[in-house]
Amino acid sequence: QVQLVESGGGLVQAGGSLRLSCAASGRTFSRYVMGWFRQGSGKEREFVAAITRNSDSTSYADSVKGRFTISRDNAKNTMYLQMNNLKPEDTAVYYCAADPTRTIASVRNRARYDYWGQGTQVTVSS
Numbered sequence: 001q002v003q004l005v006e007s008g009g010g011l012v013q014a015g016g017s018l019r020l021s022c023a024a025s026g027r028t029f030s031r032y033v034m035g036w037f038r039q040g041s042g043k044e045r046e047f048v049a050a051i052t053r054n055s056d057s058t059s060y061a062d063s064v065k066g067r068f069t070i071s072r073d074n075a076k077n078t079m080y081l082q083m084n085n086l087k088p089e090d091t092a093v094y095y096c097a098a099d100p101t102r103t104i105a106s107v108r109n110r111a112r113y114d115y116w117g118q119g120t121q122v123t124v125s126s
Helices: none
Strands: 004-007 010-013 018-024 033-039 046-051 058-060 068-073 078-083 092-099 120-125
Touching: 004 092, 018 033, 018 092, 018 120, 033 068, 033 078, 046 068, 046 078, 058 068
Parallel strands: 010 120
Antiparallel strands: 004 018, 018 078, 033 046, 033 092, 046 058, 068 078, 092 120
16 A cells, blocks of 8 residues: 655744645656645645656646645655645645556546645644
8 A cells, every 4th residue: 555644844934834745655757647635624635736656747737836836856755846836725635646557537536646645734823
């Protein structure tokens, strides 16, 4: 099984930046489609960003496009989310997710991801 551990969350003022990391176990990380999701208080878990196995394609939610950048380093078994120009509405628990299978399902679909991290809290103050 795949184990995922997020880090890098914290408290930041509006307009600031944070960089989240997701460390994955195993030696087949390069085979996984990876994604970031977030869940605000009282809300459903929603798609944030995703990246393909070899980083040749990325996807972003409209709400974060132009502000967030997803990346991965397969040699380090790590995925990143660079978050710039943070807004109070970005406040949420952020989760990384891994999909070890080949599928044509949308990367925005929570159901395609088999493994999830424990989450890291991001709080943006106004």
